[in-house]
Amino acid sequence: MADPVLTVAELLRPVFTRIAGGLDSDPVVRRSDRADAQVNGSLALAKALGKSPREVAQMVLDACDLSKVCSATEIAGPGFINVTFSNEFLARELVAAADDVRLGVRNAPAKLKVVVDYSAPNVAKEMHVGHLRSTVIGDALVRMLEFVGHSVVRENHIGDWGTxxxxxxxxxxxxxxxxxxxxxxxxxxxxxxxxxxxxxxxxxxxxxxxxxxxxxxxxxxxxxxxxxxxxxxxxxxxxxxxxxxxxxxxxxxxLMGESAYNPLLAHVVDRLRASGLIEISDGAEVVFPDGFLNRENEPLPLIIRKTDGGYNYATSDLACVIDRVERIGANVVLYVVGSPQSQHLEMVAAVSRRAGWVPESTELTHVAFGNVLGADRKILKSRSGEAVKLDALLTESVERAAEAVKEKNAELPAAQQAEVARQIGIGAVKYADLSTDRIKDYMFDWERMLAFEGNTSPYLQYAHARICSIFRKAGIDRASVRRITPTVEHSAERALTMRLLQFDTAVWDTLDKYSPHRLCTYLFELASEFSSFYEHCPVMRADSEEQKMSRLALCDFTARVMEQGLALLGIESPEQM
RNA sequence: GCUCCCGUAGCUCAGAUGGAUAGAGCGGCGGACUUCUAAUCCGUAGGUCGUAGGUUCGAUUCCUACCGGGGGCGCCA
Structure with a gap:
């Protein structure tokens, strides 16, 4: 448990529960800009107890010992408890996280089998920016799910069948x-x-x-x-x-294209018929899941078999569900598919559940996403008015990055410039896609994406590269400083340390909602905090040898979290740029 | 018509189970490079959180109704 907020919450939970008279009571510990964290639980509890919130807050403080983790606590405002973590505690936690292969990120409580359905281009059709979103979001989720210990099955449901x-x-x-x-x-x-x-x-x-x-x-x-x-x-x-x-x-x-399910389609219809769910409507075999209505406010069917006897995508999606649950044994199925498909996927899920194919405990989630828009706020098109080819987009991004690298770091050998340009160019495209809430449309903008300032991947990569540069120039092996307990003194060191310990929460928040932008936001904050530290806390010219080693340890861990965080997004971390 | 999603600063976006003065980047203005990469940092200005109600000790967050934008609503996938 790397995040100090969680540690405090765990310490306080039994205290709150005792004061609440045995009822499980959440201390509601949140980050705060008035202190390191604030405890809000007293306010809610006060009402139930008929006491004033400040009184309850005092009872909490009297009943617990936070001295191992906090250097100060105070009751503030209507009854908040502001807590300040002790520097020694933060340093101890940092060393523990640095010694962990997962850098402090908690393992999944149970290892699950997760099927991630993503990318899904069509045979004999170009891959466009539309496919970028599914591919990049799905890829990031796969990496994160595996990182926390789940068993992931990637499935690329390509359009390889049909009329x-x-x-x-x-x-x-x-x-x-x-x-x-x-x-x-x-x-x-x-x-x-x-x-x-x-x-x-x-x-x-x-x-x-x-x-x-x-x-x-x-x-x-x-x-x-x-x-x-x-x-x-x-x-x-x-x-x-x-x-x-x-x-x-x-x-x-x-690859698990539509054709792969072709032999199973007749069976799907048989099973639905056997369950008594099939009805004939206008000559087609359909199922009416509850709660779906058409324009005329009549029940809306999921068409399983068309009037002409053919099957459609609902049938193959149902076969897909059966295959994933029964053959693969999936506990979770993620559909990384555009939001227009949401009603269709809801209907498929509803029918699958009603047919009894999907256990209650099995999760089917539509990881929906919006469109990529051009500057005109309409779906991104090329100058000639066609959809933008993904391939061409990536090439252009790398070319633009190459120009920037050439300008900023001309001393770098040409071959290395090309490699760095590739890492920056591809990273920028992915990060632009991942860094905003997936459900919303986002605006594609070369300028902003590759501007190398603000919330962009080059900015994050740059923070990492600067750290590598310190060690390279000093001729110090990164692993050699890994066991050092840092002395957390300067406010920039402190802010950086706390941020580093939040990697755990960032990853889990991201997985909780399947929203990669949360990890992006975290990494951007980490990079900002590091840049500030870099500016204010000289490393190689530190005041003392001890301070130097301490700062080197902070640098090393920052670089590791940054590299790992970017890797979870599918983005590389060049050592120079 | 029904239904889902979105509406936060000039622009692009963050704001987890409601918590004390709403954040960041860009752009604007003003500073900082003989110093570990200035692709950076520091400061400053800028917002009735679409509107109106409601629930609550407390609402950008939850509920309802409107307004604006987008999607979906039977044999394409």
Whole structure:
């Protein structure tokens, strides 16, 4: 338990409970700008006891001994207890956290199997900024869940099945396989898809062929499947390339496309029918989950089987749930999917639960997110009015970063400049995406993202690089200062120390709501606190050898938390920049 | 029409289970580089927290109703 606020809360909880007459009573300890922390619980408790809040606060202080952790306590205002942590306590906690592989972050109370469904691009279609959000948010969550000890299964639910494949395969035939493969491999997927779509919309003969091809595909025709695999193969190769550039954990091993659930769809319908949930409505087989209404205020169905006998995405999403719960044994399933899908996912969850496929204890959560907007507050488009290709976006970011590196640190060898530019450019894109509340739309802005000031990844990376630079120039091995107990004296040292101990809370708050921006906010505060410390507390020219070693220890731990924190977001930490 | 989400400083955004004077960055203004990377730091100005009610000792936070913006609402995914 690295966070001192939690330590105080744990110490006070039994005291509050005793005063409350045995009822579990939360001391309500919060960070404060009037002291290190404030205890608010007395106010709520006072009413129940018919005493004044200040009186209760005094009872609390009389009944407990906080001397091991606090250097001062006072009752303030209507009945708050302000506490100041003792410097010795903070130093002790810091050493303990520095000695921990997880840097003070608590392990998960129980190891859970967590399925994270994210990225989900479509075969034979370009990856756009829209996919950036799912990919980057999902990746960060995967890293954090694993960090605290959960067992994570990554699933990339790619769009590799359905009616569009009829026209795509026919277009492939028209083009010739060699030419098609060539076009697909250079990443010109949009043009391939568009050409197929144009022919489908304007050419009746082609449309007929496409329809017939879908039937062949669904019927398992060998030759059709071979061509389908060609399309899927070229696309997934391209996805892998983008994932590699982006630096996310997804690989081809994580592919669980819609086609994978195809053989299970009939079974889904059978099971629903056996449970008596299926109803026939306008010729389609549907389930009516409670609480969902259509425009006419009539029950809204989840369509399981269309009038023409075909299945749709609801069916495959249900198969997905069954697979994840029954085969994988998931305790938690996270859908990192855009917010427009929220009603659909709620309906899928409702039907799954009603069918008894998902135990009460199993969590199905929609980790929803908003759009990436351009300066005009509309969905980000390129100059020509098309969706922005993810690949091109990343390339541009690295190029822009390279210019900045060249300008700021020209002495760096060219090869290293390129590597640092890559780390900064990719990090900036990811951080811009992760650092705001995911549920909201965010505005994409090159200037701000790569401005290297304010709440941006270059600013955080810079704090880390400066620390590395101190050790490098002094010729001191970082590990050698790791056991030193720092002397927390200067206010900047104190602020930094307290912030370092909050890494634990930051990670858990983030996981609690699946909101990576909370970790970002924490890391930004840490970087600000460090920059202030750096300015006010000289390390190599400290007043004494003891102070120097103390500050080196603080620096080392700061760098470790920063590097680990950024790594949890999927962002690299260059040692020079 | 029903329903979900959003509405905080000029701009871009933080504000966990309600807690004492609402925070940061950018931009503005004013300072700090012979000193561990100034890609930095320090100071300052700037807000009826969309509006109106309600619950509470206490509301940016919870509830209700409005106003504004966006999404969803049966055989696309």
């Amino acid at each position: 569009p494949f009829g026209m795509l395969i026919e277009h492939l035939i028209d083009l010739g396989e060699t030419e098609a493969a060539n076009e697909l491999s250079v990443g010109d997927l949009d043009s391939f898809y568009r050409q197929a779509r144009i022919k489908f919309d304007s050419n009746d003969e082609f449309k007929e062929r496409a329809r017939a091809r879908v039937v062949l595909l669904q019927g398992g025709d060998d030759e059709t499947l071979r061509m389908w695999k060609l399309l899927v193969g070229e696309s997934t190769r391209y996805f892998d390339k983008v994932y590699q550039t982006l630096g996310v954990l997804l690989t081809s091993d994580d």
